């Protein structure tokens with residue numbers, strides 16, 4: 001039976017906890033079932049084909065997961081694009097939200113809350129609706145994008161606009177269930193399925209490298225842990241090199257990695273067009289850095305100009321991604337320099353550009 005354990009003091013947390021009640025450390029799941037290829041439900045074309053490896057009581061689904069792995073070529077560089085933006089609410093977050101809310105609903109959660117500037121809030125509202133729970137999303141009053149607020153409301157979520165939304169959501173977590181995309185360990189569990197799908201879609205192989213945008217690093221850690229489970233099961237020989245890409249404005253992981261540190265660097269956030277990864281203190285920063293070292297990976301930063309140029313190129317190639325998703329494509333020239341032309345790359349296209357197209361075009 002899986003349980004959530006504190007990364008700092010080792011305490012075992014209760015089912016609805018979002019962080020350690022003793023020391024406020026982050027939680028991760030221990031005693032997860034090993035990956036078993038024979039347990040894949042071949043006839044299920046959602047992430048629940050891996051239900052045997054997801055220790056949650058499944059109550060509802062919107063068909064999340066099993067996103068396409070499409071061949072792509074940008075600026076002469078070939079790669080596989082994992083089309084995470086085709087998930088039900090338009091972002092990769094649906095994998096984590098589905099696992100997390102099924103778990104929380106089965107353990108008696110009623111009203112769920114999160115703080116988000118966009119994708120996580122829309123995902124929570126969509127899945128709360130599917131689960132019959134009420135959702136409230138705290139958004140930053142100054143910077144939340146209008147179209148993303150409309151999307152949260154359209155899914156039936158309530159919005160609280162706040163000037164100090166982190167403090168407000170922590171206070172509200174005293175009486176509601178904090179279904180945090182950054183903190184909840186079941187959210188990261190759901191993200192592991194992206195690795196397992198990629199492995200299946202490549203003909204049961206691992207690629208040479210996986211690139212994701214990194215804010216709190218949920219998808220990044222999901223890919224890493226998913227591939228690690230495959231290696232533990234003897235289904236791949238070695239891990240793909242995990243490559244974390246951040247915007248030049250907010251790059252605590254890049255600076256931490258360059259210093260070979262165990263903890264992310266302290267940074268002063270600057271302006272960035274990559275609004276989905278403006279995280280100066282990632283909840284699992286130590287785990288992200290550990291994944292980089294363990295997989296012989298690296299961390300790269302991309303500036304605003306390169307991100308916007310990459311987004312235009314990706315749109316022109318037929319993939320309607322949001323700006324944050326373009327950081328990985330913006331890093332391709334640096335990747336080619338490091339890994340050469342023949343490396344097999346998987347890039348996560350994380351969020352849908354349709355959410356913002358009326359604002360940005």
Ligand SMILES: [Zn+2]
Pocket residue numbers: 006007008009010011020021022023024025
């Ligand atoms: Zn603790």
